[in-house]
Amino acid sequence: MIEALISDKLQGQPSEKVAKTGKPFVTAKVRVHAGESDVFVNVIAFSESACAALLALESGDSVSLAGSLTPKAWTDREGVARPALDLMARQVLTAYHVARKRKAVEPMRHDQGITQPANPASRRDDLDDGEPLDF
Template structure:
């Protein structure tokens, strides 16, 4: 197991389903880059309700960060070349929405009257 923190952009649609035992889960893919600038595709799945709620609001191209357990995955592409990626069991998801909300909550209250307080 690899502890991972991955940031990137959603590729494709986020799917929310229910498992055979009735537990909801979300699945999606993240496109990111490695240290050489090469593209890496991460297949993510989440069972946490907070992670599911966060990611189901996103669509193709939206930015996010995911933390969780990762495993290296290898497959042969349609072009016959060997490809590698990551399978991620996401425990937490952070989006731009969360950052905006956190920043807004930490700002001091603003006086709505013109010219400030009197």
């Protein structure tokens, strides 16, 4: 298996299903730009948090997924073999999650006396001397 992190847009609405064992899972499809073409990634999630995150999204939403990736192939109507990927998602990250995590961390940072400048662009790296790089 290949451990992967993919990011792109959700293609279609995620759907919740129930396995024969009674355990719920969610399936989705992500269209990922790869070079000069797009590849569809078939996503399945079993964990409660990953399922909930996927179900909160709509077609066209940006998403990042981490999990086990399996390469596959399928044949189109013209008989041409096309690549496809199956991803068993263990973690799902969306723009909503990033904003929520930043908001949750902000009071903690303030309580610890850590402050950020009002303009994040004004922050400087300790190793940045301000000189342009010569290549």
